[in-house]
Amino acid sequence: xxxxxxxxxxxxxxxxxxxxxxxxxxxxLFDNSYVLYYTGFAFIPTERPAALVVNAAGDRGMFxxxxxxxxxxxxxxxxHVADYPEYPSEHHPMEALARLLDQMGVRDSIGADxxxxxxxxxxxGPTLTELTGTAPERVAAFVEDQMAIKSDAEIALIRESAKWxxxxxxxxxxxxxSGATETEVSRRASxxxxxxxxxxxxxxxxxxxxxxxxxxxAGYRGQIGRNAAIPHAxxxxxxxxxxxxxxxxxxxxxxxxxxxxxxxxxxGQPSAQQRELFAxxxxxxxxxxxxxxxxxxxxxxDRAVRAYYxxxxxxxxxxxxxxxxxxxxxxxxPFLDVGDDTELAPGMVFTVEPGLYAAGVGGFRHSDTVVVTxxxxxxxxxxxxxxxxxTLPV
Amino acid sequence: xxxxxxxxxxxxxxxxxxxxxxxxxxxxLFDNSYVLYYTGFAFIPTERPAALVVNAAGDRGMFxxxxxxxxxxxxxxxxHVADYPEYPSEHHPMEALARLLDQMGVRDSIGADxxxxxxxxxxxGPTLTELTGTAPERVAAFVEDQMAIKSDAEIALIRESAKWxxxxxxxxxxxxxSGATETEVSRRASxxxxxxxxxxxxxxxxxxxxxxxxxxxAGYRGQIGRNAAIPHAxxxxxxxxxxxxxxxxxxxxxxxxxxxxxxxxxxGQPSAQQRELFAxxxxxxxxxxxxxxxxxxxxxxDRAVRAYYxxxxxxxxxxxxxxxxxxxxxxxxPFLDVGDDTELAPGMVFTVEPGLYAAGVGGFRHSDTVVVTxxxxxxxxxxxxxxxxxTLPV
Numbered sequence: 137x138x139x140x141x142x143x144x145x146x147x148x149x150x151x152x153x154x155x156x157x158x159x160x161x162x163x164x165l166f167d168n169s170y171v172l173y174y175t176g177f178a179f180i181p182t183e184r185p186a187a188l189v190v191n192a193a194g195d196r197g198m199f200x201x202x203x204x205x206x207x208x209x210x211x212x213x214x215x216h217v218a219d220y221p222e223y224p225s226e227h228h229p230m231e232a233l234a235r236l237l238d239q240m241g242v243r244d245s246i247g248a249d250x251x252x253x254x255x256x257x258x259x260x261g262p263t264l265t266e267l268t269g270t271a272p273e274r275v276a277a278f279v280e281d282q283m284a285i286k287s288d289a290e291i292a293l294i295r296e297s298a299k300w301x302x303x304x305x306x307x308x309x310x311x312x313x314s315g316a317t318e319t320e321v322s323r324r325a326s327x328x329x330x331x332x333x334x335x336x337x338x339x340x341x342x343x344x345x346x347x348x349x350x351x352x353x354a355g356y357r358g359q360i361g362r363n364a365a366i367p368h369a370x371x372x373x374x375x376x377x378x379x380x381x382x383x384x385x386x387x388x389x390x391x392x393x394x395x396x397x398x399x400x401x402x403x404g405q406p407s408a409q410q411r412e413l414f415a416x417x418x419x420x421x422x423x424x425x426x427x428x429x430x431x432x433x434x435x436x437x438d439r440a441v442r443a444y445y446x447x448x449x450x451x452x453x454x455x456x457x458x459x460x461x462x463x464x465x466x467x468x469x470p471f472l473d474v475g476d477d478t479e480l481a482p483g484m485v486f487t488v489e490p491g492l493y494a495a496g497v498g499g500f501r502h503s504d505t506v507v508v509t510x511x512x513x514x515x516x517x518x519x520x521x522x523x524x525x526x527t528l529p530v
Numbered sequence: 531x532x533x534x535x536x537x538x539x540x541x542x543x544x545x546x547x548x549x550x551x552x553x554x555x556x557x558x559l560f561d562n563s564y565v566l567y568y569t570g571f572a573f574i575p576t577e578r579p580a581a582l583v584v585n586a587a588g589d590r591g592m593f594x595x596x597x598x599x600x601x602x603x604x605x606x607x608x609x610h611v612a613d614y615p616e617y618p619s620e621h622h623p624m625e626a627l628a629r630l631l632d633q634m635g636v637r638d639s640i641g642a643d644x645x646x647x648x649x650x651x652x653x654x655g656p657t658l659t660e661l662t663g664t665a666p667e668r669v670a671a672f673v674e675d676q677m678a679i680k681s682d683a684e685i686a687l688i689r690e691s692a693k694w695x696x697x698x699x700x701x702x703x704x705x706x707x708s709g710a711t712e713t714e715v716s717r718r719a720s721x722x723x724x725x726x727x728x729x730x731x732x733x734x735x736x737x738x739x740x741x742x743x744x745x746x747x748a749g750y751r752g753q754i755g756r757n758a759a760i761p762h763a764x765x766x767x768x769x770x771x772x773x774x775x776x777x778x779x780x781x782x783x784x785x786x787x788x789x790x791x792x793x794x795x796x797x798g799q800p801s802a803q804q805r806e807l808f809a810x811x812x813x814x815x816x817x818x819x820x821x822x823x824x825x826x827x828x829x830x831x832d833r834a835v836r837a838y839y840x841x842x843x844x845x846x847x848x849x850x851x852x853x854x855x856x857x858x859x860x861x862x863x864p865f866l867d868v869g870d871d872t873e874l875a876p877g878m879v880f881t882v883e884p885g886l887y888a889a890g891v892g893g894f895r896h897s898d899t900v901v902v903t904x905x906x907x908x909x910x911x912x913x914x915x916x917x918x919x920x921t922l923p924v
Binding site for chain 2: 202223250276280351455467468473
């Protein structure tokens with residue numbers, strides 16, 4: 137089920153070809169999602185710098201702390217491993233990166249995703265420009281564009297992720313009742329879904345995600361009742377009440393890949409206003425689905441949805457664009473946004489999640505994960521979308 | 531229990547004073563842990579850029595997406611809120627930041643933690659240099675140094691965090707038995723500890739952490755049996771067996787603050803080699819505790835511990851330095867490392883966690899969170915450290 141070595145090789149070869157085309161001797165990638173994409177090597181970034189180096193011949197080298205040396209050496213796709221004892225240490229770790237670059241013939245014209253390791257978790261260090269004497273050419277846009285087109289194997293992993301997100305969501309809906317708290321419900325649902333996933337897939341399962349390390353998850357992120365009008369509320373321990381509008385979220389990391397499933401639910405019989413906003417929200421999402429086909433632009437999809445906001449006088453309830461790409465990161469580009477003219481192409485995977493947010497009433501948003509095909513889109517998530525299915529007993 | 535508005539004001543005033551001293555008109559801070567530190571405003575970074583602006587007069591402005599507008603406006607400590615509709619949008623969001631800077635009189639000489647919003651989650655945009663025509667002066671080192679000295683209120687929050695981490699760890703130890711899986715045990719312990727914490731603290735509880743959003747957590751991160759020799763292994767669904775050496779981790783986010791508790795446990799009667807390595811590990815940690823007093827350097831502490839590795843021929847088992855500061859981030863500087871000559875000062879909070887890693891046997895590491903006092907250190911974590919207490923029945 138995981139990505140084959142052959143596919144990793146092919147990804148690296150595409151990068152190397154880009155480097156040769158740009159006259160670059162190699163590239164340094166610090167972003168751990170890029171490192172995972174090209175090598176399958178998963179790590180959590182800290183103050184200890186790490187990077188993948190790919191040279192113009194397509195050879196790969198990992199720059200890691202001593203702590204990760206064996207982990208890096210175990211990766212058959214990496215030909216060179218340069219480690220340093222520790223950060224900060226008596227000699228700056230970036231000196232080991234300089235030696236690796238030298239060893240791999242990466243000098244003079246260098247690509248990079250960013251100019252040095254970011255100053256996170258207390259790390260302080262030189263930029264690549266300071267280290268090598270040359271400002272790197274940014275290659276992040278190329279990498280992002282490459283990652284945006286998913287292979288069949290990637291789509292299969294995202295589909296697998298959606299399946300376990302679906303289970304977690306079924307359980308979340310089953311256990312959510314007025315009087316229960318979001319924390320007990322979401323933990324119970326997530327734990328049961330995770331244990332089922334682990335037993336079903338078996339010991340070969342790997343999450344390989346820095347975002348969702350705990351397995352399948354479904355929850356509310358505080359989007360309950362009146363709070364649901366704040367799209368990215370941070371989770372609190374809220375008690376469910378009759379009349380609450382709930383916005384959920386569910387997913388599962390599967391060999392580094394993610395899906396997104398979100399649903400709007402209501403506890404008890406919905407009010408007329410809730411019914412109306414719910415119906416508009418579903419229509420907004422349908423409008424987006426209809427607009428998605430290869431050759432259309434991302435901006436066209438957002439524009440079609442905005443036309444619906446216009447036609448129905450819903451702008452007071454608008455807060456964000458239609459959606460974003462998803463894969464190794466739970467947010468990726470391109471974006472279904474008026475400002476993004478990228479053409480939809482087969483293999484692109486998006487969340488589709490236009491929302492309505494009414495102060496004092498709540499938020500209304502479904503999110504589905506879909507893949508662009510030769511004809512239109514396929515759904516990777518498949519949870520019921522209608523109000524009746526999403527109305528909970530008190 | 532949370533940080534008072536007065537303390538936030540005082541933190542900002544210290545930053546403003548630094549800016550005035552450097553002849554800067556203001557500073558832009560993109561790092562969300564810095565934003566939380568100066569304003570209590572918690573958010574999870576995505577492709578939608580956000581920043582805190584503090585000008586030389588100490589006024590504060592938040593640059594946020596439309597999505598976070600109400601959240602930012604609800605923060606009484608922020609005088610200016612500039613929002614943009616969406617990323618990427620037809621006008622680049624960074625134009626709104628430029629207007630906020632202008633409005634707050636931040637121009638010509640500007641400080642920043644980094645040169646622009648990082649290219650994460652698909653964000654692409656101009657550097658601050660490109661936006662303002664002036665390269666910013668980096669102020670991250672000042673911010674890091676300021677954050678390193680914890681106030682009494684911060685120490686109280688870290689102590690509170692340690693209490694709930696302790697509960698989660700007690701339950702983790704209680705439920706860990708051969709035949710059980712790490713996932714079922716860690717989820718059960720974490721859920722019960724979290725529900726107890728939420729009920730004990732009550733509805734005012736806020737996690738405000740981007741690292742540990744789910745509450746109190748205790749688990750293994752895959753550090754089980756032979757895997758325990760890989761310090762930062764990612765979690766898998768391993769079944770516990772007699773003879774396994776386990777390295778745990780526990781903590782809880784409390785209004786943005788974190789603690790760290792780690793213990794080495796063994797299932798069944800430890801072997802002679804396990805006993806020996808365990809005893810050395812405890813002695814290494816004691817050596818570090820003894821070396822920690824105000825005025826000593828961070829490097830002195832690591833050197834004292836390294837002398838123990840030397841004296842007992844343990845270098846084959848070394849993988850990392852003694853520890854790191856902790857607070858809003860779970861890793862912060864300064865570091866208890868030979869390369870860090872920062873003087874220990876009252877109010878600094880560190881993890882102390884020298885380890886021994888023996889291939890084929892396992893890893894041995896306790897981590898305690900301690901605060902430097904006028905005389906030496908106080909323990910914020912307080913879990914038993916001796917082998918007998920950490921030996922589990924089969």
